[in-house]
Structure formats: structure tokens, C-alpha cells
Amino acid sequence: MAVIAEPVAADVKRGSLWSRAFESRHFLGAMFMVPAIAILILFLAYPLALGFWLGMTDTKIGGVGRYIGFANFVSLSKDSVFWLSVFNTIFYTVFASIVKFAIGLYLALLLNERLPFKSMVRAIVLLPFVVPTVLSAIAFWWIYDSQFSIISWVLIKAGLLTHYIDFLGDPWNARWSVVLANIWRGVPFVAITLLAGLQTISPSLYEAANLDGATNLQRFRHITLPMLSPIIAVVMTFSVLMTFTDFQLIYTITRGGPINATHLMATLSFQRAITGGNLGEGAAISNAMIPFLVAAILLSFFGLQRSRWQQGGRD
Amino acid sequence: MSSVQIRDVRKSFGNFEVLHGVSIPIEDGQFVVLVGPSGCGKSTLLRMLAGLENITSGTISIGDRVVNNVQPKERDIAMVFQNYALYPHMTVGENMGFSLKLRNAGSDEINKRVKRAAEILALTPLLERYPRQLSGGQRQRVAMGRAIVRDPQVFLFDEPLSNLDAKLRVAMRTEIKELHQRLKTTTVYVTHDQIEAMTMADKIVVMHDGIVEQMGTPLELYDKPENQFVAGFIGSPAMNFLKGHVRVNGVATFEGPNGVKLPLRNAPANSDGKPVVYGVRPEHFTIADDGADAEIVVVEPTGSETQVFAKVGGEQVVAVFRERHQFNPGDKVKLKPDPALVHLFDEATGKRM
Numbered sequence: 105m106a107v108i109a110e111p112v113a114a115d116v117k118r119g120s121l122w123s124r125a126f127e128s129r130h131f132l133g134a135m136f137m138v139p140a141i142a143i144l145i146l147f148l149a150y151p152l153a154l155g156f157w158l159g160m161t162d163t164k165i166g167g168v169g170r171y172i173g174f175a176n177f178v179s180l181s182k183d184s185v186f187w188l189s190v191f192n193t194i195f196y197t198v199f200a201s202i203v204k205f206a207i208g209l210y211l212a213l214l215l216n217e218r219l220p221f222k223s224m225v226r227a228i229v230l231l232p233f234v235v236p237t238v239l240s241a242i243a244f245w246w247i248y249d250s251q252f253s254i255i256s257w258v259l260i261k262a263g264l265l266t267h268y269i270d271f272l273g274d275p276w277n278a279r280w281s282v283v284l285a286n287i288w289r290g291v292p293f294v295a296i297t298l299l300a301g302l303q304t305i306s307p308s309l310y311e312a313a314n315l316d317g318a319t320n321l322q323r324f325r326h327i328t329l330p331m332l333s334p335i336i337a338v339v340m341t342f343s344v345l346m347t348f349t350d351f352q353l354i355y356t357i358t359r360g361g362p363i364n365a366t367h368l369m370a371t372l373s374f375q376r377a378i379t380g381g382n383l384g385e386g387a388a389i390s391n392a393m394i395p396f397l398v399a400a401i402l403l404s405f406f407g408l409q410r411s412r413w414q415q416g417g418r419d
Numbered sequence: 420m421s422s423v424q425i426r427d428v429r430k431s432f433g434n435f436e437v438l439h440g441v442s443i444p445i446e447d448g449q450f451v452v453l454v455g456p457s458g459c460g461k462s463t464l465l466r467m468l469a470g471l472e473n474i475t476s477g478t479i480s481i482g483d484r485v486v487n488n489v490q491p492k493e494r495d496i497a498m499v500f501q502n503y504a505l506y507p508h509m510t511v512g513e514n515m516g517f518s519l520k521l522r523n524a525g526s527d528e529i530n531k532r533v534k535r536a537a538e539i540l541a542l543t544p545l546l547e548r549y550p551r552q553l554s555g556g557q558r559q560r561v562a563m564g565r566a567i568v569r570d571p572q573v574f575l576f577d578e579p580l581s582n583l584d585a586k587l588r589v590a591m592r593t594e595i596k597e598l599h600q601r602l603k604t605t606t607v608y609v610t611h612d613q614i615e616a617m618t619m620a621d622k623i624v625v626m627h628d629g630i631v632e633q634m635g636t637p638l639e640l641y642d643k644p645e646n647q648f649v650a651g652f653i654g655s656p657a658m659n660f661l662k663g664h665v666r667v668n669g670v671a672t673f674e675g676p677n678g679v680k681l682p683l684r685n686a687p688a689n690s691d692g693k694p695v696v697y698g699v700r701p702e703h704f705t706i707a708d709d710g711a712d713a714e715i716v717v718v719e720p721t722g723s724e725t726q727v728f729a730k731v732g733g734e735q736v737v738a739v740f741r742e743r744h745q746f747n748p749g750d751k752v753k754l755k756p757d758p759a760l761v762h763l764f765d766e767a768t769g770k771r772m
Binding site: 306308309311312313314315316317318322326327330331 | 469470471491492496497498500502504506507508517518521522565569
């Protein structure tokens with residue numbers, strides 16, 4: 105650290121209050137933090153606090169609500185559609201996350217090998233991530249269309265089916281369909297991030313394991329997986345958070361239908377608050393997501409804590 | 420323990436051949452050092468021996484078995500990597516016992532063998548630590564411990580000391596040699612440091628540009644280098660080379676640059692007037708009245724000896740003296756090589772004459 109010379113007393117007296125303030129480290133430090141704090145308060149803390157408050161009121165669009173305590177939550181707890189959306193959200197998150205992880209890890213392992221046209225394959229893997237979400241959702245909407253679905257068409261032409269599949273009309277078909285669309289969209293993120301993690305593992309570790317007598321499976325189990333676990337924790341936290349709060353795909357493909365079978369908490373909140381005008385109730389639904397998200401974050405926080413082998417000692 | 424035979428081994432990466440037919444016999448229990456400048460193919464050869472690189476042609480056998488198509492894990496060899504390649508998520512004990520665990524050895528046996536290896540290497544107090552918590556020298560010892568636990572046919576070392584500081588390197592050198600004397604396992608050791616090669620090896624293999632320049636015991640290589648490359652590579656400070664001609668005029672002499680005359684014990688047959696390279700090791704110079712004129716340029720005392728850089732016939736040479744001469748830059752002295760210890764090389768082929 106550079107040594108900061110003490111200002112001479114006589115100089116300080118000559119300066120105005122303003123210029124003296126700028127010589128104070130504390131004042132300057134506070135000034136430098138103002139923009140960041142302003143952005144955080146304006147765009148993060150205020151909306152969050154407003155959301156909390158709205159959830160405690162019966163505000164409707166265009167009207168000023170009054171404080172009603174936990175009445176919104178009480179009525180939601182008796183609302184079967186709300187509980188259906190909770191079930192849908194958990195179903196959607198659990199299945200999509202597990203499959204995204206499995207496919208992403210598989211692709212990452214594959215791309216980490218010596219492959220012909222490797223960079224081209226990598227670019228192709230990234231494609232779903234590059235396409236705007238709503239555009240890909242519209243594409244899926246067509247793929248799942250009850251009359252024009254290419255899947256049904258191909259299967260019928262191949263003689264495997266006699267009539268078109270009602271992808272989005274049947275509750276369970278619709279649930280699996282949106283899960284599939286989410287998987288398609290989310291795999292690149294998982295694959296590319298895990299690939300970056302794989303590339304940090306020194307090849308000599310695999311060579312050493314090879315000489316130690318490890319089979320491919322043992323190398324994966326004893327080297328790859330433990331070395332990759334910190335990255336897996338980060339990726340899966342993000343993946344779970346993004347899936348849990350997904351809105352665009354569902355809203356574009358099914359709008360929550362049929363008969364609320366694909367409503368997630370996010371889409372239900374939007375429907376009640378904006379479409380239905382009940383801002384208070386919608387906010388309450390959004391607030392109900394918070395415990396789930398906090399649980400996911402806590403889980404990853406403990407997962408992310410540096411394992412004992414990662415800390416201490418010189419490098 | 421086992422002998423190793425490397426027969427006419429070649430290695431190409433695409434169209435680029437890096438090893439041009441290398442043959443090295445290694446006896447059971449021998450400590451062989453492959454030494455050469457970087458890019459000479461020594462590490463590639465070691466990795467081929469380990470099974471980490473394919474063999475383009477030729478054969479490698481360990482014991483009586485040709486291992487060209489044998490998987491690394493079935494070759495029964497252990498390797499110490501340059502960066503140690505310790506598993507960072509395992510403790511020292513787990514690192515050392517990993518190969519046994521993969522072979523489904525019982526935990527009693529693993530503990531017993533890890534403990535024994537740890538005692539040999541003085542690692543017992545560190546068994547619960549993680550690699551990150553160890554110093555370079557300790558990591559190096561863990562890497563060796565991992566090899567010892569296996570009790571393999573052959574130990575392979577790939578420049579294991581190059582990541583250590585100078586003092587530790589000297590200490591570990593002795594430790595590895597002592598370990599070999601105790602275990603007597605056949606060892607192949609790769610290094611670019613000729614001092615490591617000289618001090619540790621039973622047999623040194625000097626490699627250069629994908630061929631073997633010379634094999635032999637350290638002192639054979641030092642006393643009778645077969646060519647100018649080996650002569651210049653082995654020994655520190657390096658051998659001095661002066662270009663010139665042999666003159667046989669009753670007495671054989673070497674006529675160097677700017678008419679400098681240096682003594683020869685005897686001239687090779689039919690060598691009168693032949694262009695040669697005259698090689699003399701720095702430690703084989705003496706100060707003598709009948710020596711060649713030299714002007715001192717730099718004097719570097721190291722305590723035990725003094726290195727003197729001087730101009731002889733306009734060429735710079737290095738001489739090393741154990742006696743404490745009082746030299747100053749600019750002094751004129753007479754330097755005389757010991758004729759019995761002088762090396763002559765054919766200037767065209769570089770071969771020893």
C-alpha cells in the first residue's frame with residue numbers, strides 16, 4: 105500500500121468545506137458507492153418491497169388497495185388452481201432440471217473428447233441458447249400443433265400412428281411437451297458451462313488414473329465427478345432458479361392451459377395480477393415462490409462451500 | 420522388477436517423425452536416465468513406454484512381454500509426472516492407496532502398504548493432508564509414494580524435479596537415488612538436466628532430435644563422448660570447442676584460430692591438415708609456461724573453484740581452477756590443456772577421432 109501523506113494542517117484550514125470533504129476517504133468512498141446503491145434500491149429493493157406490500161393488500165389495477173394482512177395467502181391456500189400451479193412448477197423444475205443435467209453432462213463429456221469438427225459441433229450445441237426464447241417457443245407451438253404438428257405428420261407417414269397427437273390439449277401431454285421445450289432450451293447452458301469446468305481438469309490426472317488402473321467409468325466416478333462438483337453446484341442452482349421462474353415458454357406455448365394443467369406459479373401470478381387485474385393476489389402468488397427459491401439457494405450455498413480439499417495451503 | 424527392451428522404436432505425429440528408430444536395452448534393476456535438450460523426444464519415448472502414446476513402429480517389451488498393444492493399466496508400471504498429477508480431492512493417504520482401491524484390495528492391505536510407503540518417504544505425519552496443503556517437495560514425495568505403493572515392474576519419472584527450487588532439487592536427487600538403491604526397481608528417468616543424469620544414472624542415454632546420440636555409464640560419457648553433441652551436452656561448464664587443423668610435423672599439434680597452437684598427445688592416422696574441432700573441458704586447463712597465450716575477460720569465483728573466461732586466439736574459452744589464482748580482467752596468462760584429456764572431433768561429421 106502506498107503511504108498517504110497527512111495533509112498539512114494549514115492547507116486544510118485554507119480549503120472550503122467542500123474541498124475538505126473530498127479529501128476525506130470516508131466521504132469519497134461513500135460518494136463512489138452512491139451510483140451502485142441507487143441502482144440497487146431503485147431496481148431491486150424497491151420492486152421487491154413493493155411486491156411484498158402488494159401481496160398484503162387487495163390492490164386492483166387502477167385502484168388503491170388497503171392492507172388486508174395475510175388474507176391473500178389464506179384464500180390461496182384454499183385455491184385448488186394455486187396448488188395445481190405449485191405442483192406444476194415443481195414437476196416442471198424437477199424433471200426439466202434432471203434431464204437438462206443428464207444431457208448437458210453427456211454433451212460436455214462428448215465435446216471434451218477429440219472429435220472431428222469439434223468447434224462446429226460446439227457452435228451447434230449453443231444454437232438453442234442463441235435463439236430468442238419466444239421465437240423458439242413459437243416454433244415449439246407449431247411442432248405441438250394439433251393439426252400441423254410435424255411430429256404427428258412424420259409418425260403417421262411412417263405408419264406408426266393413425267391419428268394426430270393432441271400435444272397441448274391433454275393435461276399430461278401438455279406438461280411433458282413444455283418440459284421438453286424447456287429442456288431443449290436449457291441444455292446448451294448446462295453443457296457449455298460443464299464443458300468449461302471439464303477443461304480445467306488437468307489431463308495428467310486422467311493419465312495418472314489410467315496408469316493406476318482406472319477404467320473409463322472409474323475415471324469418471326473418481327476424477328471427473330469430484331473435480332466437477334463445484335461447477336455442477338453452480339450450474340444446477342442457476343438452472344433450477346431459471347426453470348422455477350420460467351414464464352416465456354409457458355406463456356407462449358400454452359398460456360397455462362389446458363384447464364390450468366401447465367400453469368406455473370409465474371404464469372398464474374401474471375394471469376391473476378395483469379390479465380385479471382388483481383395485483384394483490386398476483387403479488388401474493390409471486391411471494392409464495394420465495395420460500396422455494398430460498399430453499400434452492402440455501403441448498404446450493406451449502407453445496408458450493410469450498411470442499412476441504414480446495415482450501416488452505418500454498419499453490 | 421523387470422528388464423525393458425526398446426527396439427527400433429519410431430513415433431510420428433501425422434507426417435512429422437519425432438523418434439527415428441530408437442533402441443535402448445534396459446537391464447533388470449537398472450537406473451536409466453534419458454537426457455537431452457527439449458524437443459529431443461525423450462518425454463515422448465517415456466510416454467510410449469507408459470502406454471500414453473501409441474508406438475508407430477518398433478517394439479517395446481517389459482520383461483518377456485511385448486507391450487505395444489497392452490493398455491497402460493495392464494503394463495504394471497508407475498509414473499511420476501512433472502506436475503505430480505496428485506488427485507487434489509484426495510488426501511495423501513487416499514492418493515497413495517488409489518491404485519490399490521481400484522484393484523479392490525482390502526482396506527487392511529491398503530493401509531499396510533500405504534503406511535509402509537509413507538514410512539520410507541517420511542510422509543506419515545502428512546497422510547491426512549490434501550495436496551494443496553503440501554510444499555513442492557512434499558508433493559513430489561507423495562507422487563513417488565503413489566508409485567512405490569503399487570510395487571510395479573518399472574518406475575517412470577518424467578522430469579520430476581524441474582518444478583522444485585535448486586536446493587530442494589539436489590536433496591530430492593539424493594532421495595530418489597537412495598530410494599532406487601533400496602527398492603532396486605528398474606527405473607527410467609527423463610530429464611533435461613545433465614547433472615541429474617550424471618549423478619543418478621547407472622546408464623545415461625543422450626538423445627537429440629529423435630535419435631540416441633550415445634549410451635553408457637556417466638563416466639564413459641564424460642571421458643569418451645562419441646561425438647561433439649554429447650561432448651558439449653555432458654559436463655558443466657560445457658566443453659570448450661576450437662575449430663582448426665591437425666598439423667603433424669614430427670610432433671602432432673593442433674593449429675587453432677589465429678595461429679594458436681595447442682598440444683595433442685598423438686594425431687589420428689592420416690589426419691595431417693584435416694579440419695577438426697578441438698575439445699577441452701574447462702577443468703583440464705592448467706597455467707603453464709608452455710601454454711597458449713590467453714587474455715582474461717571475466718573471473719567468477721564460486722568458493723570451491725574459480726571459473727575464468729579468457730580469449731584464446733580470439734575465441735572465448737572457460738577454464739576452471741580449484742587453486743586460488745589471483746586473476747584480474749585484462750591479465751595475460753598461459754593456458755595449457757592436458758594433452759591426455761583432449762578430445763578431437765571431425766569437423767564435418769562431429770564424430771570422435
